[in-house]
Amino acid sequence: MDVMLRDEIYDQAVKWVLEAGRIIREKMHDPLDIEIKSNANDLVTKLDKETEQFFVRKIKEKYSDHFILGEEGYGDELSSLDGTIWIIDPIDGTMNFVHQKRNFAISVGIYHDGVGEIGIIYDVMANIVYHAKKGDGAYKDDVRLPKLMKKTTINEAIIGMNHFWLCENSLVDERHMQHFVKQIRGTRTYGSAALEFAYTAEGIIDGYISMRLSPWDVAAGIVLVNEVGGRTTDIDGNELHLLKKSAILTSNSDYHQHILENLQKGRK
Amino acid sequence: MDVMLRDEIYDQAVKWVLEAGRIIREKMHDPLDIEIKSNANDLVTKLDKETEQFFVRKIKEKYSDHFILGEEGYGDELSSLDGTIWIIDPIDGTMNFVHQKRNFAISVGIYHDGVGEIGIIYDVMANIVYHAKKGDGAYKDDVRLPKLMKKTTINEAIIGMNHFWLCENSLVDERHMQHFVKQIRGTRTYGSAALEFAYTAEGIIDGYISMRLSPWDVAAGIVLVNEVGGRTTDIDGNELHLLKKSAILTSNSDYHQHILENLQKGRK
Numbered sequence: 227m228d229v230m231l232r233d234e235i236y237d238q239a240v241k242w243v244l245e246a247g248r249i250i251r252e253k254m255h256d257p258l259d260i261e262i263k264s265n266a267n268d269l270v271t272k273l274d275k276e277t278e279q280f281f282v283r284k285i286k287e288k289y290s291d292h293f294i295l296g297e298e299g300y301g302d303e304l305s306s307l308d309g310t311i312w313i314i315d316p317i318d319g320t321m322n323f324v325h326q327k328r329n330f331a332i333s334v335g336i337y338h339d340g341v342g343e344i345g346i347i348y349d350v351m352a353n354i355v356y357h358a359k360k361g362d363g364a365y366k367d368d369v370r371l372p373k374l375m376k377k378t379t380i381n382e383a384i385i386g387m388n389h390f391w392l393c394e395n396s397l398v399d400e401r402h403m404q405h406f407v408k409q410i411r412g413t414r415t416y417g418s419a420a421l422e423f424a425y426t427a428e429g430i431i432d433g434y435i436s437m438r439l440s441p442w443d444v445a446a447g448i449v450l451v452n453e454v455g456g457r458t459t460d461i462d463g464n465e466l467h468l469l470k471k472s473a474i475l476t477s478n479s480d481y482h483q484h485i486l487e488n489l490q491k492g493r494k
Numbered sequence: 495m496d497v498m499l500r501d502e503i504y505d506q507a508v509k510w511v512l513e514a515g516r517i518i519r520e521k522m523h524d525p526l527d528i529e530i531k532s533n534a535n536d537l538v539t540k541l542d543k544e545t546e547q548f549f550v551r552k553i554k555e556k557y558s559d560h561f562i563l564g565e566e567g568y569g570d571e572l573s574s575l576d577g578t579i580w581i582i583d584p585i586d587g588t589m590n591f592v593h594q595k596r597n598f599a600i601s602v603g604i605y606h607d608g609v610g611e612i613g614i615i616y617d618v619m620a621n622i623v624y625h626a627k628k629g630d631g632a633y634k635d636d637v638r639l640p641k642l643m644k645k646t647t648i649n650e651a652i653i654g655m656n657h658f659w660l661c662e663n664s665l666v667d668e669r670h671m672q673h674f675v676k677q678i679r680g681t682r683t684y685g686s687a688a689l690e691f692a693y694t695a696e697g698i699i700d701g702y703i704s705m706r707l708s709p710w711d712v713a714a715g716i717v718l719v720n721e722v723g724g725r726t727t728d729i730d731g732n733e734l735h736l737l738k739k740s741a742i743l744t745s746n747s748d749y750h751q752h753i754l755e756n757l758q759k760g761r762k
Contacts, residue, residue, distance in 0.1 A: 321680055325652055326698040384593055389681045392660035393672040400672075404661040412589055413657045415683040430594040 227310070227338040235289070235336060236344050236359055239312075242284050243332050246277050247350040250317070250332075260324055269320045274298055277316035277332070285312055295469075297442045307340035307468060313445035318347075319418030327351070333420035335445025337468065345449030347424045356424040356450055364427050364453035373455045374429050377480040383410045385477075385485070386422040386434035397437055397461070397473055399492030406488045423447025426476050427454050433477025433485060435461070441468045447476060457482045461489045495578070495606040503557070503604060504612050504627055507580075510552050511600050514545050514584070515618040518600075528592055537588045542566055545584035545600070553580055563737075565710045575608035575736055581713035586615075587686030595619070601688035603713025605736065613717030615692045624692040624718055632695050632721035641723045642697050645748040651678045653745075653753070654690040654702035665705055665729070665741055667760030674756045691715025694744050695722050701745025701753055703729070709736045715744060725750045729757045 250273055259272040278298040285292055289310070294301030296314040304311065312334060317323050319330035328351035336344035345364075347356040358364035364371045377383070391403045407413055414431055416422055420443065422434040427450040436443075445468065448458045458476040459465060463486050466472050475485055518541055527540040546566040553560055557578070562569030564582040572579065580602060585591050587598035596619035604612035613632075615624040624639075626632035632639045645651070659671045675681055682699055684690055688711065690702040695718040704711075713736065716726045726744040727733060731754050734740050743753055 321652070325679075328698070384589070387657075389655075389657065389660055389675045392657055393676060404668075407657045408661060411593075412685060413683055414685060415681055417680060417682060430596070 227341075227343050232338075232343055232359065235310075236357075238288065239334055239336060239344060239346055240355065240357060242281060243334055243346050243348045243355070246280055246316070246332055247348050247353075249280065250277060250350050254323070254327060258324060269324055270298065271317070271320065271324065273323075274317045274320060275300070278314060281312070281314050281316065281334070295441055295445075297440065304469060307337060309339070311337045313337060313441050313468065315420060315440075315442035318420035318443060319416075322417045329416060329418055329421065331418055331420040331424070333442060333446045335442075335447075335449060337445065340468070342445065342449040342452065345446035345453075347420045347446050347450065349421060349424070356427065358427075358450045358453040360449060360452070362453070364450045366424075366428060371428055371454050374427075374478045374480075377432065377478050380410055380481060380484050383432040383478075383481055384412045384414060384430075385410055386414050386416060386425065386431045388415050388436070390437060391435065395437070398489055402488065402492040419443040420447055423451055423458075423476055426456060426478070427451045429454070429478070432481055433475065435473075435475050435485070435489070437473050438471050439474050440471050444472075444474060444476075451476050455479055459486070461486065495609075495611050500606075500611055500627065503578075504625075506556065507602055507604060507612060507614055508623065508625060510549060511602055511614050511616045511623070514548050514600055515616050515621075517548065518545060518585070518618055522591070522595060526592060537592055538566065539585070539588065539592065541591075542585045542588060543568070546582060549580070549582050549584065549602070563709055563713075565708065572737060575605060577607065579605045581605060581709050581736065583688060583708075583710035586688035586711060587684075590685045597684060597686060597689065599686055599688040599692070601710060601714045603710075603715075603717060605713065608736070610713065610717040610720065613714035613721075615688045615714050615718065617689060617692070624695065626695075626718045626721040628717060628720070630721070632718045634692075634696060639695055639697075639722050642695075642746045642748075645700065645746050648678055648749060648752050651700040651746075651749055652680045652682060652698075653678055654682050654684060654693065654699045656683050656704070658705060659703065663705070666757055670756065670760040687711040688715055691719055691726075691744055694724060694746070695719045697722070697746070700749055701743060703741075703743050703753070703757070705741050706739050707742050708739050712740075712742060712744075719744050723747055727754070729754065 278296045282300045293311045315333040322329040332348040334346045461473045546564045561579045583601040590597040600616040602614045729741045
């Protein structure tokens with residue numbers, strides 16, 4: 227992707243993200259009109275939809291040749307990653323948004339011919355922007371995030387994950403996962419994939435596993451984690467396919483293989 | 495406890511907590527001299543100790559007839575709850591303090607003849623003080639926290655808990671707990687008992703369970719949760735004994751009995 231063009235798109239994207247965040251903060255105390263999607267805990271609000279529509283309107287107006295892949299379905303139906311694609315989660319962590327009125331994020335990843343060029347994750351209530359351009363490093367607001375620290379022993383790792391990894395499930399052997407969480411220093415559950423990617427990039431957790439994430443949950447986070455030397459794959463160690471849902475691991479590269487092996491042990 | 499005296503102690507305690515927080519923020523980037531306590535994941539730093547010593551010095555100077563129960567052992571050895579007792583965790587969430595440099599708290603509960611009169615939980619890096627006086631309501635900074643909302647269905651609950659509840663353990667039936675976490679809307683793991691009490695009082699989670707907490711982990715939180723109509727007991731439903739470690743449940747009162755029943759199902 228042309229560097230000057232990318233810089234312009236990046237500046238524009240950050241502006242729109244901040245504007246969308248401001249609108250969310252203004253409107254979030256109005257009635258939310260919560261709907262339930264695929265299951266009782268998969269929530270969507272009027273503001274999820276309005277925020278995505280805001281991005282679609284802005285992008286189609288200014289970049290009519292770009293494509294959009296968005297959680298709420300106002301973007302395009304895509305069968306290929308050719309061209310420039312904005313991959314958008316208007317409110318990542320909707321359960322937090324509904325119950326906590328904080329700890330949610332706007333996530334925007336911009337990919338060109340399948341390559342992650344720009345990642346922006348905006349913690350709306352903390353007013354913190356995590357942002358990265360491929361090859362140019364990752365930032366938390368104006369502060370460049372250092373490369374992730376060299377790690378040697380898994381016993382000191384803190385891993386983001388939800389509780390379903392330890393319950394009977396179709397992906398991994400829960401008994402082995404119970405053994406795994408006793409090996410490591412600790413686990414955390416924050417309820418926003420985008421923020422858990424950002425925290426991994428920041429090094430405040432050493433990795434994050436999730437059973438079923440969509441492209442919009444991970445697109446921005448992958449770019450951020452790459453820029454600090456981390457890795458993101460599916461739980462078999464393959465590169466993610468950005469038009470499909472996947473079970474994912476993002477982590478400090480020093481831990482990646484070790485965690486993958488644990489996810490595979492006793493695999494069903 | 496005399497109300498005028500309590501108000502004076504309260505104002506003084508808040509001042510000391512804020513001062514201790516300021517000192518922690520100043521010193522936290524010095525080398526931490528981390529020690530490992532009872533197990534590899536139970537950490538203590540020089541700043542935990544120095545902060546407790548700060549409180550002990552201040553309290554003994556101004557209130558020479560008060561007692562102190564502190565995590566790091568610089569207070570008194572107590573066998574009764576008679577008199578006025580400051581129950582202090584200088585840094586609650588030491589693992590977060592070490593790994594994240596945020597998401598930890600100073601917790602100060604002040605009890606008189608066994609009754610919780612004052613609770614102060616200071617999220618040091620967010621610079622947010624949760625505080626309460628018995629009978630006078632709970633506050634987040636200057637904003638009074640509303641009474642917890644009426645709840646009817648456990649399916650909408652978000653519960654704070656760590657992952658060990660779902661692994662083989664000596665307290666509860668982990669298979670039943672795996673069933674329980676699938677019934678509720680979600681779980682969160684934040685890594686600071688004091689903050690999870692504060693979040694319960696704020697209503698951003700509906701309850702918190704922990705397997706083994708000490709008086710200093712819960713003393714302030716109990717006062718806060720009481721003031722918004724919540725309840726704290728051990729996992730058998732008994733009042734907590736403030737000179738012992740306990741497995742605890744603090745929650746919205748509407749959920750308390752239901753969660754207790756779940757903790758007891760299939761109990762070993």
